[in-house]
Amino acid sequence: MYGIDILYMEHENILNFTNLLEEKLIGILEGEEVETEYFKRAIAFIREYADSHHHQKEEDILFKYMVESLGPIAEKLIRSGMLVEHDLARFTTGQLEEAVIAYEESPTSKNKLDILANGMNYIYLLRRHATKENTVLYTFAEKNLSQEIKDKIDEESKQYESIEKDFSHISEFFIR
Ligand SMILES: [Fe+2]
Ligand SMILES: [Fe+2]
Secondary structure, eight states, X not given: OHHXXXXXXXHHHHHHHHHHHHHHHHHHHTTOXXXXXXXXXXXXXXXXXXXXXXXXHIIIIIHHHHHHHSHHHHHHHIIIIIXXXXXXXXXXXXXXXXXXXXXXXXXXXXXXXXXXXXXXXXXXXXXXXXXXXXXXXXXXXXXXXXXXXXXXXXXXXXXXXXXXXXXXXXXXXXXX
């Protein structure tokens, strides 16, 4: 199913990003310099791709149809699970950004720790979230949505994808 296959593919990019970010954080822990410009690009990847492109598309298309047509179990799974986690990811990204700005102004060990902690927080959250969607939510949708709704999701997803978006400034984070 196109509309869900593309979400799986985006998870691969997002999970690849979490691996790259984790390597960067480990490097810092082992003594490498904190490159604040790297973190600004990483935050741009999170905001423009993981959130505005991927999470927003889930919310506007797949989740919308699941809540409308799959009853209270789907609604609970989405409203008190997935949407809460999307918001938590947005909050954690803001915390990471604050830590990076604070480190630029004052490169103390405390501000460095805030970058490491908020970075790992985002990584753990997204790994858990994407795995839950891959193994529970998407499979539930594929099994239970009617063909008519699946066709609508595919159609709207194709429209969404047809809007040109430039990710060239954050291409280092995508699977090549
Ligand atoms: Fe999600
Ligand atoms: Fe997702």
